Amino acid sequence: DIQLTQSPSFLSASVGDRVTITCRASQGISSYLAWYQQKPGKAPKLLIYAASTLQSGVPSRFSGSGSGTEFTLTISSLQPEDFATYYCQQLNSYPQVTFGGGTKVEIK
């Protein structure tokens, strides 16, 4: 099974900060990676797929990069509505996908 390791697992940041979350895969997964945002009590929301393609309707302050085993999600200027938990997902072994452990972004 392909394991995904997200770091950090928790980060504290202020509105306006640039935030970067890393997702490392246990083996190469090309660009078969997606990022999701989840707020408490809500379903995950797709932000980015194919490592760097922004889902329709998602603000451009979100961006993704990487390929192979290392990927990043960047929020260029953190907004109040961005405080949430973020998950990466590998789809290289689709349909048997796996998710990272999550990164909780909280207000400093």
Place this chain on the structure above:
Amino acid sequence: EVQLVESGGGLVQPGGSLRLSCAASGFTFSSYEMNWVRQAPGKGLEWVSYISSSGSTIYYADSVKGRFTISRDNAKNSLYLQMNSLRAEDTAVYYCARVSRSDTAMVNFDYWGQGTLVTVSS
């Protein structure tokens, strides 16, 4: 508007059974692959099961294989998860999720239901 609405969750004793449903609307359900994903309280996301658009291809996570059965009724625009021999570790919110394929064939889970809570406890 795409909508996925899960139902059927509740409290069940260990060893018991439960059947979850996911009602789809706002899209041509029979054209889309579907998945179940779960989230234990305070934990991360775990993929549970996949079914192809026709229902002919099915996959399960090792943690539920032999106990859970995924199915769909395209005439009723509905997805199901029959859960038998439930264990305490199956306690979670269960989400149904639609699969989308981009024009470059990249896959993602583009729409999710609101989830239904399954609690396995005596």
